[in-house]
Amino acid sequence: MHGQPRKPLNPDDDAASIAKAAKLRNLQSQLLHNHHNKIYTKEALEISWKLLELNPEIYTGWNYRKLAVEHNLQAKTDPESIKSIVDEELKLVETALSRNYKSYGAWHHRKWILNKGFSSFDHEFRLLNKFQKADSRNFHAWNYRRFVTAMKNIPEKEELQYTTDMINSNFSNYSAWHNRSVILSNLLKRKAEGFTSKENVLAEEYDLVHQAVFVDPDDQSGWFYHLWLLEQTVTPDAPMLVSSWPIHDSDMIVSFKSNLDETLLSTSTRYCSESGTFPLILYFNQPVEGVSSSTVTVNFMFCKEDLLWRPLSTTNSKKSHAWVTHLKFPDKEDNSSKVxxxxVRLGHSQGIISSSGSHYNFPSRFAFKVTLQCVELEAAEGGSGMKMLDWGDGSFQICEDLPLDLSPILSLDQLKISRNHEPTALHFLIETITTEIALFRELLLEIKCCKIGKLTLARLLIAHDAIMTYNTPVEYKKVNTEEVLELFTDLMKLDPTHSSYYKDEHSLVLMEKVISNRKSMSKHCFFYGGSSSSNLCNSVCLRLNKLSLSKIGSFEHLLWVQMLDLSHNELHSIEGLEAMQLLSSLNLGYNRFSSFTALEPLRSLQTLKVLDISYNEIGVHSIDTTRYLCSSPLSHTVEDNCDFDEYARDDVKIADTWEAVMFFKGLQLRQLNMTGNAISDDNFRILLLKLLPKLKWLDGKGVH
Amino acid sequence: MKETSRPSKKPNTLFFSVSATVEGGFHFLVLKEISLKSEEEESMAEDFSFPSIDPINFDLAVVGTGLPESIIAASSSSIGKTVLHLDPNSFYGGHFSSFSLHEFTSFLQSQQQQPNEEEVKDSNSSLDTNYTEIELKSQCLYSDIEITSNASSEDLEPSRKFCLDLSGPRVLFCADSVVNLMLKSGANHHVEFKSIDASFIYSEDGNLFTVPDSRSAIFKDRSLGLLEKNQLMRFFKLVQAHFGLNESTLDQEKKRISDEDLESPFIEFLTKQMLPAKIKAIILYAIAMIDYDQESPEQCKNLVKTKDGVEKLALYHSSVGRFTNALGALLYPIYGQGELPQAFCRTAAVKGALYVLRMPVRSLLFDKESRHYKGLKLASGQAVFSDQLVMGPSFIVPSPPVLSPHTDLQQEISQGSILRDINGQVARAVCITRGSIKSNISNMLVVFPPRSLLPEQVTAVRVLQLGSNLSVCPTNLFLLYVSALCDDATQGKKSLHAAINALLKCSMSKNRETSSLFPNESEVVTPTLLWSAMYIQQLTKVLEDPISSCPMPDGNLGYTNILESTEKLFQKIYPGEEFMPEAKAPENVDEQES
Structure with missing residues (x-):
């Protein structure tokens, strides 16, 4: 069935196919005529039969027959004639399927007929056995099997045994493995008899799939199942808070400014507020929904009314890792320096739910102190006191003594969260992952260039480190990082076709390595200090430039960052960056962004003032492929009331610039650098000035 | 369809031919007839008289109806030769026959007696003085026959329900040349097969393990470690890639095993692939079916080369799954392996060969002038003539008495017999047991690798268990065929005894285990030995022979080597002719044997 090359047609077939095409055309026009005129006579049905028998792919034909069945059934009431109508359809489907057993239309028609409930399902297993014997991987047949077993209430355990038998006879069967995962998920969810212990079931499944991947590591079907198993093993059921801003036990100094244009740059414990509010961010280990004033209690003396929580996500979905609300201060606060x-308490009532449907059920709290400070800066003299932010190396000084409060990682003890896993479950988890790691290390000793083995080992090592980080009381040092990085480097060489995926994974691990530990992070933290700026204005900049990152992650460690340099990398996406709500200056220069779509997360950063996207590839590609790769293409979030015509000009076509309009419209940028992008020309600059009225510097030059 | 019996007054002589126009569906009930008459026949042997054969000139005369002779007859008649096929016995198959229990015993015993009953015939009583007449003798292949019965005779009734093979254990590989030949010749229409359900390898600790012989078998196996599974499968893939059996045809050349490796000993190649000892034993003895201990080359009589080893592996692999309704790699004919020579005889008869059973050949006739073979003098006294002669392995032309100036011929003949190389012996045993070695499995193969039973056991012992669903024994009974190559009878029999004892012992412990696992199956019958016959067969290989002599049953599990020699023989007598041309209008040659 599989791996059979197509044979070229010979001239005799040619003539035959011309004749067949003529016949098909003739039948098809007759069918359409009958369809349009609602003719459902015996003769008319005969024509559709012939047509579908010849070509089961004609959907109109199937739909016509459905109408005909509906029409003819209305006229009949006696069981005999109903049965004959239904049987006729079943027979036609069978005939059509024997011509093309992968015809969607035919399989669907059969389901439709059977769903009418006039026919018994007894015959269906015979049909299924016939098709599954002809091709044991035919996913149409497997789909249909699920339908029939559900209709017939076949016990899931029986079907599980069926997949075992199919896998035993030939384990290279994606459909069988897949069906197994579907059935097992159901059984585990229901906690059916014999399936109450997830640990025992998974252990047996690991044993089974090991046989497949070790016997034939080149066969992918087993690996897919292994990936599913690993996911079942490591994905925690319940969501958990992993990070917040501000962090527990911190002393925040919130500074107000009055009518000052210059942003006061801040350190991690110092926040400058323009609007009289400051953000409170919660970051969970998986996307959750239901964060609201009823599920999260915030005790703050100025907080009188219900807080409004907003998911930080570029999609329209209501689920997100990160949620934000803004705490408001009284308009006039004289009591400076008062603490x-x-x-913040959460988990006391249910309502925060993960995508798998589990509730956040660990009562947890964290607390911090806020000191309000009204800052009196020397009066700005017009605009001259403002300085353009300079990303050059000269502007930065290494932080030799990194403030101790720069410890953004929440420890679970501080959060007073009970352990995520039951002790036995945790034990199983660690043991399983450790055993798996040992096994695949052994396999790789045997087969040095087993790509999927390396990838699996890398995934296991990452999972191991993640589990240990969240489940050991003392600070856990990620021991596997170097090995994982090496594995991904190897994979990039071994498997060039998928190198960009490996590169992304490599970047994520590398980034985590750099920022998840205080010592290594301090090497990337710099004080930004223009020569004239006062100490008060000194700000910490996280510089992750020149690391050849292609993707970024670990946002739970980055919530405090207000100034970030990601220049000179290989970034093509910044998915997840929307969680960094404090960000005010961002350098994305010298990367591989090819469109504004890829920069969409920036649209939710309301405080972003300085943006450098120079020397990227925006405008190089006439077709924006990011749109197909991104989980949230920009076009999905277009507001209805956006008036593009406002920005139209004779020489600028909206079709070419609507993305730019969409992207920049909501931003409050003061400084923007777009040089070195294909899109950047004089017309575009004019458009930008129109879009960004607060802009003071464009492409390194003052505006006006 | 017409069966033309020659006018004959002798009712006991089976004698017939079939006109060439006969089509399929022709039933050939000769063997039944014999078995019905066998007792009567013995008493009548005295006043036995022979039919006369007409015509008397043939292209080819074949003496003996063993498998090679029958294949030669079928193939020769397929290319249009006139063939006279004779057998002194009253049954087909010679040493490839299957017998009922009584027949088996009496045949074996008759074989032992034979050397004494030398009939002195007057070779000079030749009527025709144009020919030199040289007496034809038969040699006995079996010795050290030992028959023991532990059961009352009712246990072994009815005798007729048994079909005991003379040269067991022997099976067909689904993809071997004999199966191909049967499909090609249409002989497959005369035989039905069943697959051997499982094969096992015996480990020194006394356990039987399923042989992980295919991808799915390795997957299901519970005795190998994960890495061992990986190593074994990788080796299988290496061999498959070498023979281009894999789907991907890219870089075929690169994937071939190097010539240097192909010429090296197989055991060295396996070691080079870093295979552990356990897996090496599985590959060598349970899949490639090698006899001699390869691990100790100094003692090994036949160190197998990689080239031959991988070929055997490839044969095994292409056998698995060739027929959708066959479970494993091995097939066995229903009613015993004696069905195979009969099937080819039927094929030959359909093509016009003339068959005469119970017709001993007294002597060979040679032209006095040219000293060429001319014909046969039959026991009936009649002389028949043929251009070519092919004889079964039990017939020999003894050193002729010194006479006359025809020294060349005599030299030639005597040289011929000198060039028969005695190539060791094979110890064989047939056992009848009650109860299977493994519950729920009736037809199975068990391999005991060299030195797994006894430290001095230098060759592998193979055991084939067959059950009543193959119509070879009554219900609830099983046949065990055991064989091992040996240098002498004592050594051979010692191995066989050890193997049989080990099987009866380990099946007992195994069955107890399974019964504890499955409490429902508490009524597991542990096998008991009811009857056994043990004997030693000479292995003689014909190296160079002026009179074409067919190969005898060898010590192998399959027929491949026998067929190879048979084809060579055919090419020798009919150079340039196609060996077994495809049967015309093969009726439904689907590869579906049940």
């Missing part, structure tokens, strides 16, 4: 405690 206000803030306490």
């Amino acid at each position: 206000y405690p803030v306490e």
